[in-house]
Amino acid sequence: MNTIQQILSAVLMLFVPFFASAQVDNDEVVGSVIQTLTPSKLIAKGQYDIKWFNNLYTQTKSTFTDGKEPRQTFFTSTVEGYTGISDTKRVNLGLILEFRSNVIANRVALDVFKFDGERGTARSGITSFAPSVKFVPFEKIGNFSVQSSIFIPLVDNEVEEGVFLDQKSYIWQNRFFYDYTFASNAFQLFTELNSELSFGKEAEFNNADQQIDGGFANNSLNLTPGIFLSYFPSSKFTVLALAQHSQRFSLGNNFTQNYTALGGGAKYQLTQTLNVEALYTDFVRGDDTGLGQTFNIGLRTVF
16 A cells, blocks of 8 residues: 555544444435635534544655655644524634644654654644634625634644654744635635734744754744635535645734645535535745645535
């Protein structure tokens, strides 16, 4: 079994309990959650929207060197929960929690699921949380919304024993969502602009060039536009293609980077309240960044 097959098998195993307990409704539902409740749309007062999204990024190439490098793998598991507080579906409040597990030094990609903390090759833990608000700024444009969050870091050091875990940054994130459904309801265009302002103490190093404080991305602005085109063979199933570009601008720390990623995936409505999605992306180019791939799977329930 090759590395990609191993990664997909392990990530899918995370969801066996959900698949076992989720009963698929065979009756066709016109306008399922995946079709009508995109990230651009907000939920009603008293409703809850919970998403568990898992991202595994692995690389053996980067723009820092030529040729193949020792494998590095970074796993991020994110839980987002929102509830509606507005009678007009214009304001949602929520919380985001992030867990990470990273391995380096050519360890097998699936070792991120061992959580062994092996010195010099692995780290894991809950790394940040963020209070968040989603709102529709214009009453007459219900398919345009903004998600604003403040990420609070929980890591002591970004790098320990040569292993990076997560940014030691306070991050003000603003995500702008817009979607458009074509007249046939078979195609849907979704766009996003993600902005992240990282602030805090700049990275500090000792005489051995080991990071001892601060954050590598502090005092920088990262902008990531993305476009997603979905095709719906039925209201409960969609396949999609995506393109993203990320550009980090220095606001005083002399560090910039960028990358472009292409990919695709699918979503399926398991029940009236539960759906599953799977995505793949490939980093096709970049500057001062890795050139790897991501394998993603998520569950979302709205009730």
